[in-house]
Amino acid sequence: MKRIAGYREPYPGTQPPHLHPPYVSSIKRAPTKPQVRIPYTLSEVTGPTFKPDIVSPKASDLTRQHSGEPLGERIIVSGRVLDENSRPLANTLVEIWQANAAGRYLHEVDQHKAPLDPNFTGCGQAITDSEGRYRFVTIRPGEYPWRNHYNAWRPAHIHFSLFGPAFATRLVTQMYFPGDPLIPFDPIFNCTADEKARNRLISVFDWESTVPEHALGYRFDLILRGREATPMEE
Amino acid sequence: MSLQATTWQTVGPYFKIGLHWLDNDNLAPEGVSGERVTIQGRVFDGDGIPIPDACLEIWQANAHGKYAHPEDTQNKLLEPGFTGYGRVPVDREGAFRFATIKPGPVPGPDGKEQAPHLLVSLFMRGLLRRLVTRIYFPDDSRNARDAILNLVAPDRRDTLVAKRAGSQQGTLEWNIHMQGEHETVFFDLGA
Numbered sequence: 489m490k491r492i493a494g495y496r497e498p499y500p501g502t503q504p505p506h507l508h509p510p511y512v513s514s515i516k517r518a519p520t521k522p523q524v525r526i527p528y529t530l531s532e533v534t535g536p537t538f539k540p541d542i543v544s545p546k547a548s549d550l551t552r553q554h555s556g557e558p559l560g561e562r563i564i565v566s567g568r569v570l571d572e573n574s575r576p577l578a579n580t581l582v583e584i585w586q587a588n589a590a591g592r593y594l595h596e597v598d599q600h601k602a603p604l605d606p607n608f609t610g611c612g613q614a615i616t617d618s619e620g621r622y623r624f625v626t627i628r629p630g631e632y633p634w635r636n637h638y639n640a641w642r643p644a645h646i647h648f649s650l651f652g653p654a655f656a657t658r659l660v661t662q663m664y665f666p667g668d669p670l671i672p673f674d675p676i677f678n679c680t681a682d683e684k685a686r687n688r689l690i691s692v693f694d695w696e697s698t699v700p701e702h703a704l705g706y707r708f709d710l711i712l713r714g715r716e717a718t719p720m721e722e
Numbered sequence: 723m724s725l726q727a728t729t730w731q732t733v734g735p736y737f738k739i740g741l742h743w744l745d746n747d748n749l750a751p752e753g754v755s756g757e758r759v760t761i762q763g764r765v766f767d768g769d770g771i772p773i774p775d776a777c778l779e780i781w782q783a784n785a786h787g788k789y790a791h792p793e794d795t796q797n798k799l800l801e802p803g804f805t806g807y808g809r810v811p812v813d814r815e816g817a818f819r820f821a822t823i824k825p826g827p828v829p830g831p832d833g834k835e836q837a838p839h840l841l842v843s844l845f846m847r848g849l850l851r852r853l854v855t856r857i858y859f860p861d862d863s864r865n866a867r868d869a870i871l872n873l874v875a876p877d878r879r880d881t882l883v884a885k886r887a888g889s890q891q892g893t894l895e896w897n898i899h900m901q902g903e904h905e906t907v908f909f910d911l912g913a
Contacts, residue, residue: 492831497912499726504850511732513848516768517900521878523853523910526870527831531841532911534791535781536807572725585740593736597775611740647733647740654793655781655841656911658852662731679850680729689729711725713912 494528495713501682510675535655548614550626558608560589560627562703572714576620583649591630643670652712730851749822756785756823768901772816776846780808787826837864
């Protein structure tokens with residue numbers, strides 16, 4: 489009987505706890521009882537797969553989804569999706585969503601008094617290529633206030649959602665921008681104890697992907713959990 | 723070279739913008755074999771208040787107990803048209819509902835079959851990373867021998883087993899309680 493190889497444990501402090509009281513919404517929503525540790529089975533090492541044609545090539549350009557161009561600073565966000573063993577992850581679905589340049593989301597719950605942009609939805613998808621690369625064209629999202637605490641403002645960020653090869657490798661995270669003065673004050677950014685792990689959520693300004701006369705490039709690599717070594721036959 | 727996995731962050735309150743395009747409340751279109759079930763429920767916070775900004779993702783095997791994934795090398799039938807994946811957001815009352823088929827059994831950690839189950843990833847504003855849980859089926863004698871269910875304290879196992887919803891044929895109810903007396907059991911996969 490072959491035991492199933494699982495996925496690697498996170499390095500201590502590099503993933504957030506469920507309860508982080510400075511992020512007030514976690515208080516009534518984080519479970520209070522310990523999670524039950526289970527061994528990996530076929531259920532957790534398999535997971536949804538997507539055909540590349542599920543995503544239209546246009547879905548990765550958030551500036552061309554309407555009749556006109558959205559307001560704001562056009563940017564290119566690109567990077568690679570790798571696993572912890574440094575293997576590029578091809579054919580992985582990457583989904584993003586974000587606020588517009590004024591810091592407003594196209595969502596009925598967002599009541600921030602900043603204008604919506606009729607030329608910006610704020611949603612994109614891409615499938616990684618054979619080297620694990622993805623690339624989005626979008627606009628730089630605005631910062632916006634929220635009601636977590638007095639004078640609370642979210643730093644500019646883009647939400648990312650990825651699947652990877654298995655149910656166990658799912659990742660949802662947020663990408664930030666270098667030099668944003670709001671980052672040190674943000675309880676969501678700060679929920680992860682390990683400073684280096686937190687700082688890896690900040691994208692890097694990237695000359696190579698910057699297009700002259702057109703758009704600045706930001707690089708953001710994403711690392712999904714790597715497989716443990718295959719166990720010996722028992 | 724060894725890298726460290728990217729840190730999770732919450733989906734926040736506005737995930738619908740980015741995730742809605744893949745919503746799917748019917749995992750088993752016509753032609754897919756298996757016992758049809760509709761699973762409905764609500765998601766509640768620590769005050770018992772329904773959570774209006776949560777999203778479930780379902781992962782399951784087909785009626786033969788086969789996952790549509792290259793790592794499932796079992797000699798069992800694949801069902802064209804059945805991916806086993808569903809993305810199901812809750813509505814403003816914290817309620818969700820999706821249609822699927824009851825999966826067949828898949829191998830467990832001890833080489834014995836697991837009882838039929840669905841995997842669930844749970845995302846919401848306020849959750850800094852997803853939670854993972856399972857839905858088992860009522861009146862299935864295999865539940866008593868299921869290796870994963872048997873890792874759970876006996877008095878909490880019922881949070882993982884859907885109940886028959888009234889007299890409606892094939893409709894099951896399964897609620898999620900984030901905290902409190904009926905707090906749902908969540909599983910630790912190492913992250």
